[in-house]
Each structure stands twice: as structure tokens, then as C-alpha cells.
Amino acid sequence: MSAGLRLRLATEADAPGLLAIYGPVVRDTAISFELDGPSLEEMRTRVRTTLEQWPWLVAEDVAPARSGPALLGYAYAGPFRARPAYRWTVETTVYVHAECQRRGVGFALYTALLEILRAAGYRNVIGGITLPNPSSVALHERLGFRHVGTFPAAGFKLGCWHDVGFWRVDLRGGEPPPTPPRPLPSLVTTPEWHTALRTGERHLRGNAPAGSPPLPEKPEPKA
Secondary structure: OOOOOEEEEEOOHHHHHHHHHHHHHHOOOOOOOOOOOOOHHHHHHHHHHHHHOOOOOEEOOOOOOOOOOOEEEEEEEEEEEOHHOOEEEEEEEEEEEEOOOOOHHHHHHHHHHHHHHHHHHOOEEEEEEEEHHHHHHHHHHHHOOOOEEEEEEEEEEEOOOEEEEEEEEEEEOOOOOOOOOOOOHOOOOOHHHHHHHHHHHHHHHHHHOOOOOOOOOOOOOOO
């Protein structure tokens, strides 16, 4: 990990930095299928309600002499579907600040997030990608995700229809889930939590060149 870079749990106070990352994605791309970006209060609410059950991580630059944004990126998990039989499956979202590409931020966040979800007892993780997006597909597949299907013309934004592909990684193999997944508050003081963050931080790099597109969000954000 580069000096000054760390992963941590998000807080409501991060809402301005989160919006600085997410707002341009909503406004300028079809990566997110939201048409209007959330307000500051709505972003605070999304963080608060997510953290009642699921992890929301941020990558932060705490170096005193930093020249770029304080928040480099963020990642969170949320429900795949509401009915209780789906409780062992989650859908994930990762975004990286436009000024912080090619620094390992997305890979670091995703690595930590998957380890936390594994420790919590989840089995399936689903990532939705607005297509085409070869860099996001490559990242997901590097992390073990495999393509499970594509919905053609799933959304209309910026004057055209967009396909959405779904990728899935199995965190626990055929192991039967003995209990419901653990909620986030029961994890944040455990050794597994701290190990997951440190594992992700090893992939952060502070001085690589910028330039790759931000990672996509699922078509309809629920966080």
C-alpha cells in the first residue's frame, strides 16, 4: 500500500466525496441507470441504510500533502432481491474517482469487499455491467466472477438502449448455509474485518497513471 492510502468503513459524513465520484457518472454516462443524481441528504440516507446490514467501503487518501481528492473510490453491497430465500446473495457496486484511475483502487475495494462478504456468510455476489465495458468485465473476471447472462436493451439513457450483463462469483462453493448471513455491526470489530481491509490495501498504488473508465453500478442502485 502506498503511504497515506487506506480502506475504511464509510460514514454519512463522506456524502460530499461520494457525490463527487458518483454525480458525473449519472450525468455523463450510462454506467448508472439513474437519470438524476441523488441529493446530499439522499446520499447520506443511502449510506446509513446500507450500513444497517451490508458493508460500504471507501478508499481514502490521508496524506497531508495530497494533491487529489480525499476519497478515491467506494464499494458497497446490497440485497439482490427482497424475498428471504435470496438472503445469501448480494449485488455489489464499485466506483473510482475520475482522477484516481489505474491506481489499484477498484481492485483493492473489491478484494476487501468480497472477503468481508465471505466472512459474513454470503454465498453469491452479483455484479451488473452496462455493456460494452471491457475494463469492468476484465476486473470482475480477474476477481473470479463469471458471466451468467445478459438482458438486451434493458435500459434507455442518453438517447439509446443499453444491454446489461450480469457476472457472478460463488464465495462458498456447495457449502450449505447453516445460518443467515451476519449483519455488518457484528463484523466490524472482528479479526476477519481487519484482515479483509488490510488485504485490500495491499493493492492500492499511489503513483500509477490515470485514464481508465470508472467501474459500473448495477442498473438500479438500492443503497
